[in-house]
Amino acid sequence: MCAGRSPYIKPTTTSCQQSDANPRVSTRFTPNFAGLKPTTMAPENPSLPSENDLPYVLILKPPPSFVIFGEHFFNSTKFRFLKAYESPLPLAHFLLAHAQSVQAILSSGGAPVTADTIRLMPLLRLVVTTSQGLNHIDLSECRRRGIVVASAGTIYSADCADSVVALLIDVLRKVSAADRFVKQGLWSSQGEFPLGSKLGGKRVGIVGLGSIGSEVAKRLEAFGCSISYNSRKKKPFFSYPFYPNVRELAANCDALIICCALTDETHHLINKEVLSALGKDGVIINIARGPIIDEKELVRCLVEGEIRGAGLDVFEHEPDVPNELFALDNVVMSPHNAVFTWESFEDLRKLVVGNLEAFFSNEPLLTPVVLDDQPHFSG
């Protein structure tokens, strides 16, 4: 399946100090953003540099966390933001105007960092991304230019895995459909609600046993599911059965979970053949990237009952979702928010600011991505 072209990019490796094993919410749900710092320097502290002396971090488009929390979300006393999206200039003109002052970019999934963009910035040395995926960054060009990339590490893995479990139980046990049934007042008038299917005993096939996939496996084992997986290569630290071919994995599982990264190799990895192997009793869950599944084929399979159901957080042409799915009770959807919790955003803030401050202080990054010639195929 993953035989193919080079150059490839190896799975993200991180030195993120924020382990998923540590409880991040010690008391209640209210987020604590007490660490946010003001943009303007305190005038009573003359030893600190003025804001005008701080190095620039370029932002092409505000990441979701900016939109939600405001532009002070990632503020620091060590750098300032250069906001391309606030300029009336075309992007290329804007970048040319600032070519000599940008050493770092803060990127997000919605704003591609292309080779053309990179080439306009001769001093660029760092790309930090707020997203779990790296598919929006031209990693080959970064590698060629010696630009380092800092990822979001594993901060989203637990939330993503939780979303997988929620979508899987929902599809099997009809949770969202039941909520609609009760809220529409149908219980007292229509009586019985359709039976669901038990999660325990299900054979779960995970495509991409990286940081998310392994968290999914840990959770689903506690429900009595049996786990197998497909990945670029066999993982020596896991004893789960390994299928080198995703079609064979699909043929031998009841639920197929997509946790891999989007690369040239995984684009439309889940095609007609794989969905056919999954079969009419099979369920598919995708919290990775929409284009990993041939969406047109998936919609056809769902509409025609060729697979049992789907839980989808991601789509090929977001935020557009195929209308045919709106009326299907066996399809549960969310608006690409599998990682959107108060707690993960607070972790993100610490990590992004930490990576940028480390870079400008000549200290090791918290979550560097290892760029080599291997395919990036990991969740």
Place this chain on the structure above:
Amino acid sequence: MCAGRSPYIKPTTTSCQQSDANPRVSTRFTPNFAGLKPTTMAPENPSLPSENDLPYVLILKPPPSFVIFGEHFFNSTKFRFLKAYESPLPLAHFLLAHAQSVQAILSSGGAPVTADTIRLMPLLRLVVTTSQGLNHIDLSECRRRGIVVASAGTIYSADCADSVVALLIDVLRKVSAADRFVKQGLWSSQGEFPLGSKLGGKRVGIVGLGSIGSEVAKRLEAFGCSISYNSRKKKPFFSYPFYPNVRELAANCDALIICCALTDETHHLINKEVLSALGKDGVIINIARGPIIDEKELVRCLVEGEIRGAGLDVFEHEPDVPNELFALDNVVMSPHNAVFTWESFEDLRKLVVGNLEAFFSNEPLLTPVVLDDQPHFSG
């Protein structure tokens, strides 16, 4: 909390041979009811008794499994059903007419087996129930009369625990609300969906650490939650912190999970004081029985934002649900179907038929309930 009156009934103990640890669905989701036997005896086997010679098992009202699968669902060659609900006679008259022929009742949650009913059947020796709860059976009268009771054992525990996790993640991560958001086409027009709250790190308080509660704990530990519990008494086999007072448990957790049985002691156990201790960031999940919570108070707390949210499978006056809850995105509801899976119904069929056949063959019951003077306070 559980100090109080006697006589009490001890938690169900079972010898159910169908362990939750065994995968019950070895291949795909389609249920296998190949074991269902015809009502009419095969005429070519003269050694078997005719149907008219078989002992009666009284049914007051068809259990949900009858409604869903048809009346042959529990058929056996060892007994036949006497269906009170098909008779035009008032129940008391019907029972008096059959007083000398009923040794066993097949009961369900919707058909109470009261002391008055029991007194009309002097030969009654067994009550088998299809429900997880026993609150519809007058256990004191059974104990006094020496009538044995067979429960559904632990066959529902895994499905109930799965439902708890599904409801909890749904309330925290807004899964059903997100599904509505996408299906109503709001993603492309409204953009951002509200942030959820991470499950990992949450302090989960379980009320009733029985067969369901312990399955809930096992699952939520895999998500990184910390577990504590309240029960009639401390459980020596669990190391989770024990709170003898449910109000103190509520004050020290982010999510309160109701898994205990409904008894005189647990009726409105979750009252204004407990909900107040849970507080405005707290979430409550109930898959046990509606009247364990003071529903009027719960609705007020939810409407006025005094607690964060609720996942409710059960209600005080089912199938009626308080209309005030219909519009709340922070409330996820299901129509008392936390145990309704194809697989659990197949397990139930084997267990009910097995208990009744064992009784009429003078063999040990599969899932006898131990009736003594202890309160029945277990999930």
